[in-house]
Amino acid sequence: MRSQIIALSLAITSVATCQNQAIPSSIDLAPYQQKINNAFLTNGATPEQTQKATQALGLNTITHASQTTQLVNGAYQSTLTLKRPQRGIFQCFGTPSTDALPFYAPASTDIALQLSLDLSHFEDLYLAYHSALNQRDQARAWLDQPIGSLTLAQHLKELHPRLHLTIDFEDDTSLNLGNKSIGRPQCLLRIDGMSRPLEKLLQHYVKTRGVPFKKNPAGNYQLPAYLAEAMANYLPVIRFNHTSDQTIIASSTQTLERMADRDDEIVDDPNFLKTWQPMPARAHSKLYISKRAVHGFRLLFQQAMKEKWTDNPIIIENKLALTAAVNQLDATEFGLAFALVSDEKQDTLHVHSPIPLSLFLWFLAK
Secondary structure, eight states, rough: HHHHHHHHHHHHHHHTTTTTTTEEEOOOOOOHHHHHHHOOOOOOTTHHHHHHHHHHTTTTTTOOEEEEEETTTTHHHHHEEEEEOOOGGGGGGGOOOSSSSOOOOOOSSEEEEEBBGGGGGHHHHHHHHHHHHTTTHHHHHHHOOTTTTTEHHHHHOOOOOEEEEEEEEEEEEEEEETTTTEEEEEEEEEEEOOHHHHHHHHHHHHHHHOOOOOTTTTSSSEEOGTTTTTTOOOOEEEEETTTEEEEEESHHHEEEEEEHOOOGGGGGOOHHHHHOOOSSSOSEEEEOOHHHHHHHHHHHHHHHHHHHHOOOHEEEEEEEHHHHHHHHTTSSSSOOOEEEEOOOSSEEEEESSSHHHHHHHHHHHE
């Protein structure tokens, strides 16, 4: 265990010596590919099925991976580049955002995500993957289920949605987790580009499966009040705007109204700007995690280790090393920022973080 801590310290120190230059280094893909294969094998897939499934998803066709890391003003700016001859699952990423703002989110946001999708390739990808596992008939039946006057597959062919997720941990209301508490999370998801099929899908499930959403006088779909206690006082609400082709799903009516009436944006938050400043202007997917959320995660991690919330052998075996990495995450004034840029031949993940990318990769390889 001591050797793991030393290795982590050396990793941080070696990157710090390259403060003014980003030096590329190759990544051995074998541990990651083996971990993916093991996930299939432990769930009953044969070696042949595993090979075909990972081929269909493009996960075993990555020919080269490299990373760069540079220490700038107390935080690490890193890139991870994957080169591959076929796009596989990556073809489901849509076009980069052209929005003036990086996120649809208020200044108080703790977690913000934007994801651009192209679902026109989903049917072929889904069938190829399930065919590899000898499940093509079930996959075909799922795609052919009617949603309104069209099948699910027909709807998907025309969809190029963009998803915007915001999560804000409230200051005045707590959520207790063991002997620790965090601000009560309020969530809002906006989906651009597929409001009509989503409303048809919701109506389909209300009619055929008894999903208890009902339209209120404002024209929004909401769960009945009697479910509040069973859902920890969350009553999600869904608003469809077919004029703007937007769907908004909020954890409560209050959250929905607060987002609609706000007079600030995430770019008005200096803490966000500090973390997001080096990220690319155009990206297919983006994720921001605030310094406050990182701090809350460290407190929860400490409590989880103290009370033994998990018996995961990987976490237990690497407890001291993980603790050191989590403490380093919370040791600076920065949050976390991720942005994915994808094209026909490669995918590049940009990361701005209090710890170097190599530590994230170290844990993923475990």
